[in-house]
Amino acid sequence: MDDIDLVEQYLSGNEKAFEELIMKYQKKIYGLAYRMTRDIEESKDITQSTFLQAIRYVSGFRNKSSFKTWLYKITYNLSLNHLNKRKKHEAELSESIIGNECGALGILLEKERGYEILKALSGVPDRQRLSIILRTYEGLSCRETAEIMNISEGAVKANYHNGLKKMKVLIGKKGYDSGS
Amino acid sequence: MTQDHDYIRESLPEYLAGKLPGRKNEDIKRHLDRCVDCSQDLALMNKLRKTEVPDPGELFWKTLPGKVVAKHRNNNQRNSWLTYGIRPVPASAFMLLAALLAVFMSHSINSRQRYYDPLFSDPFSVSSIDYSTLERDSIHEITERLSIHDNVVDVVEDRYFGHSYHEELADLHSDEINNMLKALESQHKNGGVL
Numbered sequence: 001m002d003d004i005d006l007v008e009q010y011l012s013g014n015e016k017a018f019e020e021l022i023m024k025y026q027k028k029i030y031g032l033a034y035r036m037t038r039d040i041e042e043s044k045d046i047t048q049s050t051f052l053q054a055i056r057y058v059s060g061f062r063n064k065s066s067f068k069t070w071l072y073k074i075t076y077n078l079s080l081n082h083l084n085k086r087k088k089h090e091a092e093l094s095e096s097i098i099g100n101e102c103g104a105l106g107i108l109l110e111k112e113r114g115y116e117i118l119k120a121l122s123g124v125p126d127r128q129r130l131s132i133i134l135r136t137y138e139g140l141s142c143r144e145t146a147e148i149m150n151i152s153e154g155a156v157k158a159n160y161h162n163g164l165k166k167m168k169v170l171i172g173k174k175g176y177d178s179g180s
Numbered sequence: 181m182t183q184d185h186d187y188i189r190e191s192l193p194e195y196l197a198g199k200l201p202g203r204k205n206e207d208i209k210r211h212l213d214r215c216v217d218c219s220q221d222l223a224l225m226n227k228l229r230k231t232e233v234p235d236p237g238e239l240f241w242k243t244l245p246g247k248v249v250a251k252h253r254n255n256n257q258r259n260s261w262l263t264y265g266i267r268p269v270p271a272s273a274f275m276l277l278a279a280l281l282a283v284f285m286s287h288s289i290n291s292r293q294r295y296y297d298p299l300f301s302d303p304f305s306v307s308s309i310d311y312s313t314l315e316r317d318s319i320h321e322i323t324e325r326l327s328i329h330d331n332v333v334d335v336v337e338d339r340y341f342g343h344s345y346h347e348e349l350a351d352l353h354s355d356e357i358n359n360m361l362k363a364l365e366s367q368h369k370n371g372g373v374l
Contacts, residue, residue, distance in 0.1 A: 015253075019245035026244055034233045044236050051248040056255070117227045136225045139197035142190070157190060164221055171224075 003067035007058055018058070022051050025068065028138070029075050035133045036079035037086075038122050046082060050075045065147055072138070073148045076130055083126055120170040128163030131156050185215060192222050196229065 009017035033046035134145045142153045
């Protein structure tokens with residue numbers, strides 16, 4: 001059964017149909033949220049909020065885009081909200097606390113976990129990061145990515161290439177070889 | 181060459197995801213052999229795709245669908261109250277107030293009912309007094325506490341099952357008082373009884 005059938009079933013009163021949609025996409029949504037935020041708890045929150053918004057507004061879902069693209073769009077907006085809140089919060093924290101978190105031990109742990117690439121990814125601006133995530137991880141086309149981000153395809157391409165360029169610089173600075 | 185380069189660069193995600201047809205794949209492979217920029221981009225993308233996302237745990241995946249649907253159902257119920265203009269907090273406060281008022285009223289009525297015992301058949305409270313229904317014991321019970329002196333009814337204040345004869349007499353109509361006086365006179369109840 002495809003997504004549109006499940007949406008229609010849900011709208012005609014079958015709650016299990018929406019549960020099925022959640023089961024189908026929850027890992028993808030969580031993955032997207034995690035790559036955006038790099039925080040497990042925040043990603044869990046974003047995942048739940050994405051589906052709550054989806055179920056709330058599903059009756060207004062127009063078949064103009066795929067259900068997956070629509071979900072990604074919600075996730076993208078929620079992730080941006082979380083990131084903005086976090087930036088505000090971090091600005092309120094003292095320099096010393098942030099400094100300790102990003103200390104030598106933190107870097108070592110990141111390396112050991114193999115998250116250095118994710119760390120470089122988190123170093124690029126939000127919109128550039130999302131275009132990389134959607135294009136690279138999710139394999140979405142420029143058109144789909146543009147739809148999710150509500151920008152032109154040209155802007156997606158620019159964001160994507162500038163983001164990759166910046167990542168390469170960040171990885172280069174830390175001595176990682178992006179080509180290996 | 182530049183046009184090819186730009187085009188191929190744009191197509192690298194699809195190439196990595198295996199979404200391109202065979203002929204285009206071959207073109208890209210050939211380009212990658214001689215373009216360092218595109219090779220680096222591809223290697224970076226490949227690394228990105230291989231980075232793992234920490235699993236929040238099986239419990240999260242299992243409970244999320246049910247949790248979302250149930251939460252939405254609850255929100256809907258709350259919103260349906262709101263569409264009728266009923267806000268949960270003021271409505272609860274109003275209901276609590278109404279319940280308290282009901283308890284207070286019932287207490288007040290009960291205490292009044294206790295005062296006027298329904299089992300007690302009051303012979304003087306009817307507009308036309310019919311003594312035929314008056315039990316001998318009841319007359320005795322009432323008259324025991326009454327006395328007439330110079331046509332003035334006096335009462336020995338007592339509360340019998342919560343009844344005050346004082347108050348009962350105060351409620352009587354003048355005709356009823358006269359009838360009662362006649363009844364008392366006929367029973368030779370003149371003067372103090374105690």
